[in-house]
Amino acid sequence: MKPLVSVIIPTYNREKFLKEAIESVLAQTFRSFELIVVDDASTDKTPYLVSRYPLRYVRKVKRQGVSAARNTGIRLAQGEFIAFLDSDDLWLPEKLAEQIAFFERRPEAVAVQTEEIWIRRGKRVNPRKRHEKPSGYFFDRALELCLISPSGVMLKRKVFREIGLFDESFLACEDYELWLRLLTRYPVFLIEKPLVIKRGGHEDQLSATPGLDYFRLKALAKIYRDPLLTPAMRLLVIKEAKRKGNIYLKGALKRGKLYQAFEVEQIFKKMMKNPGLPSILALSRPKN
Structure with a gap:
């Protein structure tokens, strides 16, 4: 059995x-x-x-x-x-x-x-x-x-x-x-x-190591492309990606790790290539 x-x-x-x-x-x-x-x-x-x-x-x-x-x-x-x-x-x-x-x-x-x-x-x-x-x-x-x-x-x-x-x-x-x-x-x-x-x-726990926000950013960029996400969910993903990206970017620049800053830029470029992004961003703009 x-x-x-x-x-x-x-x-x-x-x-x-x-x-x-x-x-x-x-x-x-x-x-x-x-x-x-x-x-x-x-x-x-x-x-x-x-x-x-x-x-x-x-x-x-x-x-x-x-x-x-x-x-x-x-x-x-x-x-x-x-x-x-x-x-x-x-x-x-x-x-x-x-x-x-x-x-x-x-x-x-x-x-x-x-x-x-x-x-x-x-x-x-x-x-x-x-x-x-x-x-x-x-x-x-x-x-x-x-x-x-x-x-x-x-x-x-x-x-x-x-x-x-x-x-x-x-x-x-x-x-x-x-x-x-x-x-x-x-x-x-x-x-x-x-x-x-x-x-x-x-000491051997990965969760105790720095740089985890980079992999979380990768995860957000990946889930952003999921066809089942609603417009509201996509907005939440963008918002969190920006927040995590800023934290990671500031840390990278402070440490002089320019290649890490470049990695963040590449992640956001991939997200921006999504054809649904312009209309999603339009939803988030404040009304006059």
């Missing part, structure tokens, strides 16, 4: 955290799942560690990034539902059970996430108000920052056939880009229970 849920853990040199992540999945009260660990060419003892657990292990010969690792897992998945877990995060035992129960109550839904407990450098912290997770349609709020957690969300596998997989050209913010595609089409619901422990503050 095929599992109902496919759990995908992408990992790279996370031997220190991976054991606990795997064991948090295996401790789930909901049992109809498969666990797929995709190793992005780790150089530590990850292969030995995973050999002790009942899971499917795929090791890449060459490092390709987290997007490619997640996509590999999606392609191998047999479950009706997909759940991701970053290898430094943990699930509480009822996480999968709560999400499956939600889908049983709301069969029309395609995605639901849970609340999280945030741990930074070993201490619990409270997220800022701007990081509070909405429920439903929140494309507008998701433009500013990533409001869907890979470790907290569960999706119907069939949705990837419609929106596509993670964009492997993104070195960072690959989840932000995918969630914009998802939210253009569907609501993402929230279970208001903290069922994920999100551990941060360690």
Whole structure:
């Protein structure tokens, strides 16, 4: 019998955290799942560690990034539902059970996430108000920052056939880009229970590196071309792209990184080539 849920853990040199992540999945009260660990060419003892657990292990010969690792897992998945877990995060035992129960109550839904407990450098912290997770349609709020957690969300596998997989050209913010595609089409619901422990503050996290606004700008330029965007949504994308672009541009000029300023200019040029842009901009002009 095929599992109902496919759990995908992408990992790279996370031997220190991976054991606990795997064991948090295996401790789930909901049992109809498969666990797929995709190793992005780790150089530590990850292969030995995973050999002790009942899971499917795929090791890449060459490092390709987290997007490619997640996509590999999606392609191998047999479950009706997909759940991701970053290898430094943990699930509480009822996480999968709560999400499956939600889908049983709301069969029309395609995605639901849970609340999280945030741990930074070993201490619990409270997220800022701007990081509070909405429920439903929140494309507008998701433009500013990533409001869907890979470790907290569960999706119907069939949705990837419609929106596509993670964009492997993104070195960072690959989840932000995918969630914009998802939210253009569907609501993402929230279970208001903290069922994920999100551990941060360690040195190898991409989310701690500078320059993320560049990849968010790329994501905005990409979603701007999505034919399903309404005129109002396009205006929101332009507004946020300008805001992020100004922040990135000021930082680039301050650091003397002229090539980064050029990159921003190229992103905006691509957006301006969209034939629908003039009429959209006309809508935003104040009336005399």
